[in-house]
Amino acid sequence: MLSRHGMKRALTLALIGVVSTACSVFSGGDEEALVSTQPYQSHCTKHNKSGSPYFVYGVGVGADIASARNAALADIAGSLSSQISVQTTSTLSSVNDVESDSFKQNVDINSHVSIDDAVETCRDAGDPGGSVHLVFRLDKRPVVQKVYSDLITSWGGIHPNLVLMKGPSILIGSKFVAELKAKLERGNAGIDVQTVVLDLQRKNNTWVLSVGQNATYTIADRSFLTFIAPNFIREVKALDLSVLHADQMGSTELATEDFQFARSARLRHGDSFVFRASSRRNGYLSIFNVYEDGRIANLLENRSIAAGKSIQFPEGGTFTSLLLEDGKTTYDVYIAVLTEAPVLISQFGKLNDDGFLTGKNSYQFDQFLRWYDFISPLGVATLEARTDP
Numbered sequence: 001m002l003s004r005h006g007m008k009r010a011l012t013l014a015l016i017g018v019v020s021t022a023c024s025v026f027s028g029g030d031e032e033a034l035v036s037t038q039p040y041q042s043h044c045t046k047h048n049k050s051g052s053p054y055f056v057y058g059v060g061v062g063a064d065i066a067s068a069r070n071a072a073l074a075d076i077a078g079s080l081s082s083q084i085s086v087q088t089t090s091t092l093s094s095v096n097d098v099e100s101d102s103f104k105q106n107v108d109i110n111s112h113v114s115i116d117d118a119v120e121t122c123r124d125a126g127d128p129g130g131s132v133h134l135v136f137r138l139d140k141r142p143v144v145q146k147v148y149s150d151l152i153t154s155w156g157g158i159h160p161n162l163v164l165m166k167g168p169s170i171l172i173g174s175k176f177v178a179e180l181k182a183k184l185e186r187g188n189a190g191i192d193v194q195t196v197v198l199d200l201q202r203k204n205n206t207w208v209l210s211v212g213q214n215a216t217y218t219i220a221d222r223s224f225l226t227f228i229a230p231n232f233i234r235e236v237k238a239l240d241l242s243v244l245h246a247d248q249m250g251s252t253e254l255a256t257e258d259f260q261f262a263r264s265a266r267l268r269h270g271d272s273f274v275f276r277a278s279s280r281r282n283g284y285l286s287i288f289n290v291y292e293d294g295r296i297a298n299l300l301e302n303r304s305i306a307a308g309k310s311i312q313f314p315e316g317g318t319f320t321s322l323l324l325e326d327g328k329t330t331y332d333v334y335i336a337v338l339t340e341a342p343v344l345i346s347q348f349g350k351l352n353d354d355g356f357l358t359g360k361n362s363y364q365f366d367q368f369l370r371w372y373d374f375i376s377p378l379g380v381a382t383l384e385a386r387t388d389p
Contacts, residue, residue: 012063040135044122055209055302056080056138058118061131065123065182072136073115080115080138080262143209143217144176148183151196159186160194167198171267173229178227195227199367200227207294224294224365228333230262231380238379240278241336244312245271264384267321271387275299283338283378286345287313288368290333293361302342304319321387330387337372338379347371 048057056079060072101268117138124133139146163184165172177198184194199210200219207219209227219227243265267273277285287300300313324330348364348371 012140040127040129040133042124042127044124044133044135047122047135047137054139054141056118056140057121058136058138060134060136062134063131065132065134066137068132068134069120072134072149073118073175076118076136076138077115098318102356143219144180144183146217147180147209147211147215151184151194151211155194159184160192161185162193164193164195165198168193168200169373170229170369171198171200171227173232174227176226198367202294202363205363207363207365219294225290225292225331225333225384228290228335228382230384232237232380232382238280238283239285239336239338239381241265241381241383242276243273243383244276244384245273245372262382262384264386267385267387269321269323269389271321272318273321275313275336275383276310277305277313277336277381279305279338279379280307281338281378282307283340285311286339286343287339288335288337290335290365290368292331293363294365296348296364296368297362298345298348301345302339305338321385323387323389327389329389332385332387334383334385336381336383337375337377339375343375 045060048059049307056076058072058075058077058079060068060070060075062068062071115138118136119139120134121137122133122135128132140147163181165177165181171177180196184196197210197212201208201210207224209217209219211217220319225237242263265273275287277287279285283305284302285300285305286298286302289297289299303311303313322330347367
């Protein structure tokens, strides 16, 4: 994250505790009391069995559905003990960029699981005591593994020789899609080509990946950056974006042999820095900051830049790198776009005077995906930034 001229930004995270409730029913009379002491054997008990390391089950009993659900989710939380990370392997590395591998290792490998993603697998309201019995299941697999498994199942277990991915170009060129495609294409005899249509949208304050017409998957914030194309292979190498620390400022030399699609920068909390953008073509430069939770800020809008020249931004000042959460590494992706003519960017959020970018309207990455495919850029560059405590 960044703040201009030392301005600070903070993100308040609200942690909602789940409290389980239970209800016991007592009734008068010796015979009734004897009956009430016999535990009710719910048929949902058998659903709380799994030999798979990918699933966690939670059982909840409550006076109503809401309290039983809370109890089941609390049971899952207790089993997890802490937030779960499941390891997966990235299949992409950026061109000529060793540091980017380190960035990907920290972002791609961690697929954080939210308890709210648990789904109900059994409900029993037949308890004579009036209690409701529920079982919830949490799938710990990374989203890429879930999508892969569901697609192969829908294809009858057959891997095609070729998979055509369709959707917004930034999404289709992303690390996530590259890994999914590599898993799917294993060349079994019988099917030559399969087509997969992907889309990413913000729905009900949550990022949702759509695969085909019916399948949807919730995307956890911390794995969000894997849905951004790092290299833009089909684009002309006309633009480069890099970070200069305070002791490097002032240099405007254009080193054309250093042009890359993807760069990485490692910063520490409180570092001062500027961006340096270099262009091989005349055009208008805009820079966007994509946060790890999908918020997007426009940092520079339609700045004129000449072919063979470099500019530093901001002029006459610096940005300060900040953490989203104290003590935890923060990841950002900066995307620079070069266009032939000025483009309309007013729909994207900008940093406030105090350095904040807040509100549900700040989660606009899905709009950016469509905007990018509409403007036909002359060049594009990405910069992956890791800010350590």
